[in-house]
Amino acid sequence: MYKYILFDLDGTLLNTFPGVSNALRFTFEHYGMPVPDETEMRKYLGPPLGDSFRDFAGFDEEEIPRAIKKFREYYLEKGVYEYEFFEELKPTFDRLRKMGCTLAVATSKLEPAAISMLTHAGIIDEFDFICGAKSDGARTTKTEVLLHVIEHFGITDKSEVLLIGDRNHDVIGARNIGVDCCGVLCGFGSREEFLESGAKYIVPFVSDIFTIL
Numbered sequence: 193m194y195k196y197i198l199f200d201l202d203g204t205l206l207n208t209f210p211g212v213s214n215a216l217r218f219t220f221e222h223y224g225m226p227v228p229d230e231t232e233m234r235k236y237l238g239p240p241l242g243d244s245f246r247d248f249a250g251f252d253e254e255e256i257p258r259a260i261k262k263f264r265e266y267y268l269e270k271g272v273y274e275y276e277f278f279e280e281l282k283p284t285f286d287r288l289r290k291m292g293c294t295l296a297v298a299t300s301k302l303e304p305a306a307i308s309m310l311t312h313a314g315i316i317d318e319f320d321f322i323c324g325a326k327s328d329g330a331r332t333t334k335t336e337v338l339l340h341v342i343e344h345f346g347i348t349d350k351s352e353v354l355l356i357g358d359r360n361h362d363v364i365g366a367r368n369i370g371v372d373c374c375g376v377l378c379g380f381g382s383r384e385e386f387l388e389s390g391a392k393y394i395v396p397f398v399s400d401i402f403t404i405l
Contacts, residue, residue, distance in 0.1 A: 193352075194372075194405060197288055198341060199319075200334075200357035201299035201306055202237050203379025204398060205281065206313060211271030212237055218266040219259060225249070237380040238359030240300050240325070240332050264302070272305050277313045278378065280399045285318045287402065294345065296321040298337045298355065321345070334365025342369065356398060357381075360389035374401060 202208045213233045220227045228248075236244040245251040245259045288295060296319055299306050303324030310316040323341045325332045331340060338355065347353060353371040355362055358379025366373035367390060374393040375386035386394045393404045 194354040195293060195352040196296065196345060196347060196354070197293045197401075198296050198298045198338070198353065198355045199398075200355070200359075200362050200379075201297055201301055201309070201324075203358035203381070204356055204376055205278065205297070205315070206309060207276035207278070207379075208274075208309070209234065209237065209380070210276070211267060211274035214274060215263050215267035215271040219263045220249075222262050223259070234380050238300075238361045242332070268302075268305060272309050273312055275309060275313070277315075278398065280397065281315070282318075284399045284401070285315070291405070295319050296341055296345075297323065298334070298341050299324045300332065300334050300337060300361070301325060302327055334361050335368040338365050338369050338371065342371075354401075356401060360385040363389040363391045374404065376400075 199205050216233055216236060217227050232248065235248050241260055241263065242256045245256050251259050285295065297306060297310065301324050303322065303326065306324040307316065307322055310322065321341065321344055323337050325337065331337060350371045355366040355371055355373045356376060357363065357373060358376050359381040363373045363375060363386060372392040374395060375381060375391040376395055376398050377383060378397045383394055395401060395403065
């Protein structure tokens with residue numbers, strides 16, 4: 193049914209909360225602001241970073257680029273290596289390959305950071321294409337990232353595409369371009385947000401996707 197399996201990164205392929213939370217702490221301490229608790233910080237994983245700084249921290253449009261720069265000062269040097277890899281994914285990749293699927297990463301994270309993380313985790317070669325956000329702002333939303341993946345592969349039948357993600361932003365981005373999305377509960381989202389945003393499928397772990405393939 194699906195020939196192209198696209199993976200979000202944060203919370204789907206890697207538990208990136210340690211690195212993100214440390215970079216957020218670094219940023220808020222720079223501004224002399226209270227450091228959010230873990231529950232509040234988890235809201236930052238999924239949406240584009242600028243949106244999170246606006247919606248959750250109250251930064252205005254003028255300050256957002258400077259806050260992002262400060263976040264990346266820590267994250268690109270240290271945070272990209274502070275993560276947990278979901279070990280059950282390696283046999284999942286192998287099984288998908290045997291089924292003839294093309295695998296790609298579609299993330300709102302900066303593309304160089306995504307490549308560094310996947311390389312460090314030893315799974316960079318599992319994917320035919322890796323697409324992330326651009327630092328110049330040309331490609332930031334999940335919708336824009338997904339459109340670029342579709343264009344890269346020359347996909348004309350979007351019913352052949354399945355995105356796997358852990359937040360409602362993944363579902364909304366997929367819906368915006370007309371592809372199906374499977375929400376996984378092992379990341380930073382919830383069953384409620386998947387139901388509200390209209391995920392076609394919901395599974396506990398990425399390795400459970402074979403129940404729908």
